[in-house]
Amino acid sequence: MQGEPEAFEAILHRLEALRVEHHDLDQAIARLAEMPLHDELQLKRLKRRKLLLKDQMAWLQRQLDPDTPA
Helix, strand or coil, X not given: CCXXXXXXXXXXXHHHHHHHHHHHHHHHHHHHHHCCCCCHHHHHHHHHHHHXXXXXXXXXXXXXXXXXXX
């Protein structure tokens, strides 16, 4: 991403926000799973959201550091 410092900074900011949300979801999932009578549907939704965030983070990371052909 040469020559586009604003876009680079925007991606870094978005990536950090996604990391924070991913971490928060991880903690929420752990707390919910520890409860003896937890809502399985809610747990599945949280896990699905966490995977989506992971995919988004990976995509953004590739935008910042694309593979260069050898």
